[in-house]
Amino acid sequence: QKEVEQDPGPLSVPEGAIVSLNCTYSNSAFQYFMWYRQYSRKGPELLMYTYSSGNKEDGRFTAQVDKSSKYISLFIRDSQPSDSATYLCAMSASGANSKLTFGKGITLSVRP
Amino acid sequence: EADIYQTPRYLVIGTGKKITLECSQTMGHDKMYWYQQDPGMELHLIHYSYGVNSTEKGDLSSESTVSRIRTEHFPLTLESARPSHTSQYLCASSELGLSGAGYTFGSGTRLTVV
Numbered sequence: 001q002k003e004v005e006q007d008p009g010p011l012s013v014p015e016g017a018i019v020s021l022n023c024t025y026s027n028s029a030f031q032y033f034m035w036y037r038q039y040s041r042k043g044p045e046l047l048m049y050t051y052s053s054g055n056k057e058d059g060r061f062t063a064q065v066d067k068s069s070k071y072i073s074l075f076i077r078d079s080q081p082s083d084s085a086t087y088l089c090a091m092s093a094s095g096a097n098s099k100l101t102f103g104k105g106i107t108l109s110v111r112p
Numbered sequence: 113e114a115d116i117y118q119t120p121r122y123l124v125i126g127t128g129k130k131i132t133l134e135c136s137q138t139m140g141h142d143k144m145y146w147y148q149q150d151p152g153m154e155l156h157l158i159h160y161s162y163g164v165n166s167t168e169k170g171d172l173s174s175e176s177t178v179s180r181i182r183t184e185h186f187p188l189t190l191e192s193a194r195p196s197h198t199s200q201y202l203c204a205s206s207e208l209g210l211s212g213a214g215y216t217f218g219s220g221t222r223l224t225v226v
Binding site: 034036041042043044045046049088090096097099100102103104105107 | 153154160162202215219222
């Protein structure tokens with residue numbers, strides 16, 4: 001079993017839809033949770049960052065962490081064609097030398 | 113502007129050639145990483161470094177080598193390119209000593225070996 005599992009996709013939604021992207025993990029030491037967005041032929045860019053459990057909102061994006069269930073989510077409200085990209089979850093444990101563990105990524109397409 | 117740069121963006125090269133993929137960052141980050149990413153596939157860590165003269169192999173076995181002579185520079189070298197090396201190579205950096213630090217990625221080098 002992989003440490004981080006991400007819904008496989010791809011996902012296609014109409015413009016304006018609410019999108020829910022999810023990851024599960026098995027390592028209870030993970031404390032830091034991130035979502036990266038990767039446009040075609042570009043490197044991933046950090047979209048959302050959360051420490052421990054709880055919600056974090058930034059504009060149309062909400063990141064949610066449930067450590068008791070080892071489950072994280074990214075919600076996109078009022079989705080736009082410009083949101084079409086691959087979304088990767090990533091997480092790490094505490095400690096200066098901890099490395100990020102990435103999910104496989106899910107490709108989202110928002111249809112105009 | 114603080115950033116991470118990779119060159120070249122695209123490279124098509126013949127089998128058996130030696131190539132070096134360049135990666136430089138202006139953020140003063142001590143940690144640097146090389147990932148390999150095939151289309152639709154996950155990121156695979158192939159090398160990382162926690163500072164000058166420090167290099168380690170990652171989770172994915174790779175025939176490439178890296179060096180870290182300067183903090184800002186982390187080149188990756190393939191001594192003899194093969195078609196199986198065709199992939200996208202991504203360089204990233206993060207701060208040392210900061211627990212849970214996110215990574216900053218470059219735009220990648222898309223390598224094709226013919």
